[in-house]
Amino acid sequence: MLGAFDYVRAHSVDGACDLLAEAGGDASILAGGTDLLVEIRNGLRSPKLLLDVKSIDELARFEVDGPEVIIGAAVPLNVLVEHRAIRTSLPALADAAFSVGTYQIRNRATLTGNVCNASPAADTAPVLLCLDAHVSVVSPSGRRAISIGELFTGVKRTCLTPDEIVTDIRIHAPTGGTRTAFLKQQRIRGHDLAVVNVAGSYAPDTEMLKVAVGSCAPTPVLLEPIDVSGNSLESIGNRVITLAEAATSPISDVRASAAYRRAVLPVLLRRLLDRLLDGRGGL
């Protein structure tokens, strides 16, 4: 057994809110469980109740055709990875989701889970930051949307309160021509956590470039947007690197040294820009 907890399945959002409220802060939400169950096993978390939200219809929403891409909190990552529309219009999201873990893990793990776990190395966070995604949240006080930039407050910490449930993540449907890209430095080709990960989006119509960096600060970091009009690829790269280095503070840990992270970050950023601005990748 993994620990000493009880389990309940919610069948509606309101039902889930009630159960959370009853648990008074001692419950954890269970979607894929691929982070939560490991933390419980390793003694890092000990909730008294696991609230399974996979049976709530609303959390199974997955809509790609409307003005917003809506990814329900219970949608497994493989659905994103394999969906043709996501692969073509938001390839960075598909790539990031793909890199989160093995095929088996991706059949359980969710985008919402990856985000709410709030690891500084969360693979899907940088691209969601670039896309200005919003997290839809329900609580007894009602519904609200939190921009992903406000969500992360520290290492494995979000601004969510214990009575809140995420129902979905929403991304504005990309305007024609928007390109996205994601790159991740690992220690091995097999499944691995990121040593550094970066994502970017580029809208050719506005010539606005957004870049976000992960694994180099307590939270994933969105750099200030850049208007690339009239600038060479090299000077854009210089600017992005300067911004990135100012906004991040890589540490040395069991995975990599700060020196390696600092060395690889500019390399990934230049390669990211090659993909976004040089006619490769994206649309």
Next chain:
Amino acid sequence: MASELRYVGKPASRDDAIDKVTGAARYTHDLTVPGMLHAALVTSPHAFARIVRVDTSAADALPGVRAILTGNGLCYRLGLYLQDKCILARGVVRYQGEPVVAVAADTLDIAREACRLVEVEYEPLDPVLDPRDALEKGAPLVHPDLHTYAHMEGVYFPESGTNIAHHQKVRKGDVDAAFASADVTLTAKFYNPPVQHVPMETHAAIAQALPGGRAEIWTSSQSPYTVRHLMSVCFDVPHANIRVHVPYVGGGFGGKAGLHLEPLAYVLSKAAAGRPVKVVATREEEFNTLPSRQGLHSTVEIGADRDGTIVSLKATYVWDAGAYADYGVNVGRAAAYSGAGPYVVPNCWIDSYVVYTNKIFGTAYRGFGHLEVLWGIERAIDMMTRKLDMDPVEFRRANLLREGETTITGEPFTAGHGSPVECLDAVARAIDWGTPSQPPPEPHKVRGKGIAMLHKAPAMPTYTSCAVVIKLDEDGAADLLVSGVDYGQGTYTVLRQIAAEELKIPIEKVHVTWECDTAFSPYDWQTVASRFAYMGGNAIIEAAADCLRQIRDVAARALDVAPNEIVCDDGAAFVKGQPDRRIAYAQLALGYTFENGNSIGGPVIGHGRYIATGLTHLDPKTGQGLPAQYWTYGAHGVEVEVDTQTGEIEILDIATALDAGKVLNPKLCVGQIVGGVVQGLGSALWEGFQFDENGRFLNPAFVDYKIPTAKDLPKRSQQILLENPQPGGPYGARGIAEHPMISVPSAVGNALFDAVGIEFTTLPLSYERILLRIREESEGA
């Protein structure tokens, strides 16, 4: 016999595969025994500490707890070669992860909960974490009572008052004079971190203490008889009192040789009124509590003449044994006699020190020190070629052992040793040595090629032996009883092939009883050292001859001819030249009955054995002697591609050549090479234990200890098997099980030099290490 072999040399399929692909194969992890309890461990958080106080009262009170043990009540000493270890820490803990308290309970959950309730108070001491520090005068002593430990006298020499568990020497010729007169000399230092075997099945054992000082054990082990022997010595009971079963084993790689969880399971059972107790290592315990491959610091000095002849070699090997000597002292011994590589070295001086530190201890690991030693030797050889401006293949070819030469321990090299030169040439051809790599399309990538030699002999006692029994079934089929263990390498299939060939029956009629049971399976030393196919194969040949002798004797009487007129073939005995006068084995297997009812003969049971021949102890002062039953030589050729901006390295091609003597089963040989090469790449590129400044293990899980996955394979892997026969080997075969991984890191390191012009001396060759060195070099330039 020159005629075509029917089974030996063919790619026969394993007959255990059907159990494994259906889930029917049961490993120790899967076994339950009636009344079985489950165990959990409290392990030390400190690398070195006095145990001040242990309070198990809260744990004791938990319902379902049947036994709690601490080191206090367990004054037994264990050790294969040097008895330095207790079952649970007594008085002092010597590595972070060392078991301190063990609990047996009705369920694993209760046992774990009980462990959480145990309180242990420690007084941390200053650990010694680097074996080089441990050699310094005044270093903390990991074993202050070293002088009181029993050990294998005449073979191992622990030095009391120090952290030296053993010191092996080779002294040949006059190195000082040779270095002084050499045209070119080179000194370089190298490091291998400790790594883990990572068998997919972690260590597991079930033991039941039976009345009268007996025990029955089921264990995931490579050596049932060693388990029996060491238990017998430890608990001072006759060998016959200990019965060991080994079911299917989910990988060993050396880590499951010797004695590990069995004594603990046994004493827990004794404390639990004889209920069987199962101890299964979690994956974290497999990394942090069960033993590793020793780390190694090497210093290698080579002297050569301008014409490319090696005149002298001096090596100092400082092995990081960790907290206990286990197999480490034998690794240190083998490293000395193998420690100059497969070369002619007229003047040689080797010191191999096995040094205690306060870290997880080392044990046998595939290659038994040879990967670690050849990392230094083959890299140093390559560095010497830079100094001499000679081609690395040419330099090696000029210096490799050949007929007429002598090894560094005074062993004459003969044609029967096989051909290192042919192995070298084979891999050089295979990777098109001499032709530079095609330039990669991306400008920030570079490619390079490298070569490395390998050699190894079984590092085993001079009296190592093996016995097998073949018994015939009513239908003339044969059952092989062996207690070597097939933990994936496929030796049982090879033994079936040999038995079928020798008995002249179809291989489908030859079975190996899969589970070893020391009550029924005859003695085998241990399944390590790439010796089981060799020694077991020879024993099977003898046992088959014994069966045929019995068959011929009875058939002769039945057919009224002399025994030497009987020929055996196709599962029958018949009169030479008169094939119609025949009796099928099935009619002889349990004796023969005449028409009138008279019966002669009896059940046909053949036995065979093999003992190591001609081995001698090594002279403690000079290391001279004959340690090797047979050497297996080989080489790797590697082509790599490096991303100079991220340090990512990819293996484009890796060719492995081994002189197998005789390829008993090509499918299994290739399987060993493909698997061993990938395991070697693990050591080369990704694997290594990390510790913090207090000696705490930082990466005891797959999250941060990475082993190769299906995505990490070389683009091309070539396997070249040479067959220069080994005199005394079954059909001329030598062992090849460990060899495929031995020089993989060396060859990759050599290829890296060709690619990026940097001499790497520390493993693993991680992307980080490669990139930061590239940056360092280009900033320095």
Next chain:
Amino acid sequence: MHKIALTVNGQTERATVPASMTLLELLREPLHLTGTKEGCGIGECGACTVLLDGVPVTACLVLAVEADGCEVRTIEGEAGNGELSALQKAFIDAGAVQCGFCTPGMVMSARALLERNPNPSDDEIVEAVAGNLCRCTGYEAILQAVRLAAGRLQAKDEAADLLNARGTGTESVGGGKPDGK
């Protein structure tokens, strides 16, 4: 405690389980299906791979209660009517089995692959089993086994299609009447 009912290899199983029991523990202990192995307990090694409603998951990270109402397939269900499946035969023939501890998980990952993609590319095969660690084989023979099984199943389907075509009287494909005329 929770009462659950699920289908395991086509059979309905009922159990009363604590919330914190994993699907892996449920399979190995009360259901005695020890073919599915524990290699790490944290979803990193794939040794515990089973099919949950047709998709491969690591059973160590699924709670038994989460599997209530689901269909689970394990290695014990791979052979049908006592006959080895094409995958199992291919693993044996390709030499893809050494110690065998990773084999059940590998077969289940491969089974799921061939069900969703009967004609996978080499890259797709690698991706399907990349979450299953093996320390013995170096993976080549395992990848070959999956290719072999896929090829044999394709050939069998084509042969079955041919037979069907002849049976319904449509134009036979390739070479004449059975009697050779």
